[in-house]
Amino acid sequence: MPRRTRAWLRDVPLHVIQRGNNRAACFFADEDYQCYLHWLKTYLDKYQCALHAYVLMTNHVHLLVTPGKAGSVSRLMQSLGRRYVQYINRQYKRSGTLWEGRFKASLVQAETYLLTCSRYIELNPVRAQMVAQPQDYRWSSYRCHAMNEGGEWLTDHPVYTGLGVTAATRAMAYQALFRTELDAEDLTTIRGATNRSGIIGSERFREEFAVMLGRKTSPAKKKGRPRRDGGSVVTSEQQELGL
Numbered sequence: 001m002p003r004r005t006r007a008w009l010r011d012v013p014l015h016v017i018q019r020g021n022n023r024a025a026c027f028f029a030d031e032d033y034q035c036y037l038h039w040l041k042t043y044l045d046k047y048q049c050a051l052h053a054y055v056l057m058t059n060h061v062h063l064l065v066t067p068g069k070a071g072s073v074s075r076l077m078q079s080l081g082r083r084y085v086q087y088i089n090r091q092y093k094r095s096g097t098l099w100e101g102r103f104k105a106s107l108v109q110a111e112t113y114l115l116t117c118s119r120y121i122e123l124n125p126v127r128a129q130m131v132a133q134p135q136d137y138r139w140s141s142y143r144c145h146a147m148n149e150g151g152e153w154l155t156d157h158p159v160y161t162g163l164g165v166t167a168a169t170r171a172m173a174y175q176a177l178f179r180t181e182l183d184a185e186d187l188t189t190i191r192g193a194t195n196r197s198g199i200i201g202s203e204r205f206r207e208e209f210a211v212m213l214g215r216k217t218s219p220a221k222k223k224g225r226p227r228r229d230g231g232s233v234v235t236s237e238q239q240e241l242g243l
Helices: 030-046 072-091 110-122 142-147 167-177 184-195 203-213 236-241
Strands: 014-019 049-056 060-067 104-108
Touching: 014 072, 014 110, 014 184, 030 049, 030 060, 030 072, 049 072, 049 110, 060 072, 060 110, 104 110, 104 184, 110 142, 110 184, 142 167
Parallel strands: none
Antiparallel strands: 014 060, 014 104, 049 060
């Protein structure tokens, strides 16, 4: 089957996920996370991409990024992935691939889903039961948004800056978003779009961009056995990733 054309559009946010090969770890020590972030900062500037949120998990990475021009996210991820693999192979005297094929990315309707995606990304360590609260995890953007700590290299999206007039009021408003769990429907929407590199947004948004990109808008069929409690289907892949 031919690969789907990755014809994303400038100034439209993308939820990007890149997984370790065979779900294996891609970060092994604090220095690895630090190196990845260092090169991420470098290539964001080089390829004119704006990063709004991120989390580095043990075996995968989530980024919420807006390309400054068409094709810039692909160049960002290719350069970043290649540079990081070189570092890991040299550091741990290994060889071969580190990532599981191409990264996946979903278009995000900023007005309705950008903050939802940001919460989804920064709550990954909590869902994976690695920490009790998002602020307890070092390798995410949560403390930048909710506590104004670091993150000068991140780009605040207008939807985030619209939360308040000052940095303090924005941080307080952002913290308030995390007092309730993500809606089950939003979780299903984001997971489904992520797994098939789809579109996260309203039906009208999906239809408009699907036509522009030559994609289908119908939701993908869910895999896995339905839960007896009537909740949403959780695939083995989602369980393994802590999504």
